[in-house]
């Protein structure tokens with residue numbers, strides 16, 4: 001049947017590769033939970049002077065995503081408000097979660113291999129029904145997907161809206177899976193007449 005079909009109102013998911021960039025971090029970690037990823041106590045990793053190169057390269061990615069792809073005006077600046085290191089050992093995983101008090105989130109993969117586990121992004125409900133209506137399609141396509149998985153490689157940068165739920169499969173690797181995670185918040189003057197906001 002001749003027809004037009006448009007995937008309206010998509011979730012903008014960005015992937016690029018910037019290569020391996022070394023960074024400095026305090027190896028102190030949050031309390032260990034068995035089979036859960038380890039997170040650094042340090043939550044301002046990218047604000048350290050020693051990590052300026054990585055910070056600048058990641059900011060370029062966020063700016064490209066915001067200004068070139070989403071066409072956000074350049075008087076709005078995307079500030080990195082939290083950044084930390086996540087480490088997965090063998091059998092470690094991360095359960096499904098989203099990132100609060102943030103508009104865009106970024107993951108930079110510093111150390112991964114084929115067995116380190118995929119990251120999974122999940123749509124909370126079918127985009128074509130309400131959240132309380134459940135019909136399972138017989139096959140998935142870009143219009144009815146509820147879950148998408150990616151196997152990252154070293155140097156990958158993923159950017160996605162912070163409210164998008166995601167999880168990480170258990171690692172099967174003997175090597176550590178090390179990533180840098182960062183949350184970004186819009187700073188500046190923006191909004192319509194009745195919703196104007198000025199953030200510095």
Ligand SMILES: [Fe+2]
Nearest residue numbers: 097098099166
């Ligand atoms: Fe996350």
